[in-house]
Amino acid sequence: MINTDITVLDNLIALNLDVNIWTARKKLTPADFGGAELPPEELASLGSKKICDPKELRIFGTLKARAVNLLDRTGVRFLGGWGIPEEKADEIVAELTTIRADFLNAKAQFLSRYDEAVKDWIVQHPGWESLIGTSSVSADYVRSRIDFKWQFFKLVPPTDNVVGHGLQHEVSELGDTLFDEVAKAASDTWKRCFEGKDKVTHKALSPLRSIHNKLAGLTFVEPRVVPVVDLLDTAFNRMPKRGYIQGSALVMLQGVVSLLRDPATLVAHGQKILDGQDTADILSGLVAETISILPQETPTVTIEFVPESVQHQIDSHGLW
Template sequence: MNQSNTPNVHQLDAKALICVQLDIKLWSGRQALKREHLVQSNPLLASLPPQDLASMGSVRICDPEEVRVFARIKNEAIRALGEAGLPLLGAIGVPQPEFPAVYRKLCDIGNKFNAKAADLFTKYDANASAWKTKWQNENPSNAHLLARLPSAQQVVGKLRFDFHCYTIESPKDLSAEAGSHFDRQVTGLKGELLAEAAEVGNDMLSRYLIRQDSSSHGGKREHITQKTLRPLKRIVAKLRTFAFVDPSIAPLADVIESVLASLPADGQVDGAGLISVWNLATLLSNPANASKIAAVAQTFGADQAIMDMDAPMTVPSAEPVDTSAEVIEAPRTIVQVIPAAQDFGMETQITSVRTPTVPNAGSFVDPCAFL
């Protein structure tokens, strides 16, 4: 990709992004437990430290499930924003083309939140009374803890779902230092993208590519499914959406897409395909390495970047490998068995470049044999 044809954040002055900031308030369903409440139950607790020094905790005043629903809706809104945007100056920056869909989704989530709040308001008095009666009957000595409950209006008044949308631009007519500070914050979006890609890589390694057993070391995965590849497809879409952040972002997406295109379109992924996925996940899990490969792809293309990505290449090992034998290296090696990184709990690591490394026995080491 020609760098001069790729817009960047400086050229767009961040106006390509709509900042969205959630404004959501929840109710805990709890009431502060005061020192005098405990002393009333047990005078021996009079020696408790003062309230200003130590918190006495809280007491539940309703069924926890009645308030958990609001936390779940809040998390749904956070996920919706996270899928479409990146953290930016205390908000989430969403590209303008994506914003209408995000706005509609947040409005739908807000309507769901408000409907649940209205339902809570309608049922609160009856539910709170039943909760109070239940616990006062079961714990008569602590009945006073639930003597004063907030009203339905007070409770629902604590709930709020809203969000604010705005654009940002570099400060005008201020010092160059202030402008450069803004630029550093905005161009940090590349780091946010690579960090998100690293989460995908680490998640794939820990959840899908390393099979955990009862021992301290992970075991090999003989295959993965098409479902396992979905996070990679999602991160490609995210990289495409934010390609304007840095000229190397789109080439990194090209690398991931090239690897995905080389895999079977359906069914299980094993053998050489599994090695490719392992290498890709390992690459993405390290933002510094991903950035280097992205730069290679930007200059020399995705194919060359994939060749570089495969050196070194780490795959699961089925059996321990004796690495003490002398190894005679050809000028350009394709397979070399060396001790693995303990971070992945693996026993073997394979480094791939071009032509074979020849052990003393003269046998060729097949990378697929380790799957």
């Protein structure tokens, strides 16, 4: 386990994203079933009824997801929200403000046709007019249930160790959380961009650059973040400038992604670089390790990478 020092709070600011989205649902009641006999509440509970087409509200979930994605790319999960590099606060506010403007515009458009949307929903469900109509709520009520806000907090730990224990515990786990988040993003990148591929385009570098940017902004969280950033820089610099990424360059990238997917191994390699091992040597090792597992992990990639007799056909990029 990594124990992050409380002093990281000097560079970190906490952010809480507060997005409310009306569900267009109301709880079903016994009266909705015209007095039919129902099981007792301790045995079964009634569900909910939709009083408006849920598709009308999808845009709000999409915009919230955009905001969450932005914060996940920039910060690290912390205290139920995110820990954000303080130097990135203005940039994040600018992007959140843009998303909020889109959110409020969608809210205004939805409210402008809210009554019509409820009527359309009733028309789509003949025979259930009463169930829907008696449950509808006013546009003002809906307006109060849809909003997009955020709050920043600058945290100062209490001087009393006992009082501040909870905060110290949360801070101590930041390093582990960061590397776990990187591993999750790298696993998703592997599946989407590298698994089963014998060549990729430069678009495959985009999610890796996002991981790099996240780590580069949070280098103060844990000392071994910096060497991981350096490792990614070195790998990016060895990519071909144009055309497909394949051969030894692809193998190297696959090795880097595999490393990022394993938090414990990632931390260990970061420590090796801190201890003086050259990043080029680390990458050479990753190439060798990746070649050894390619037949199992990506069966569509031919074994032509393995034999020494054909390695001279592949540009080594200085790795062997």
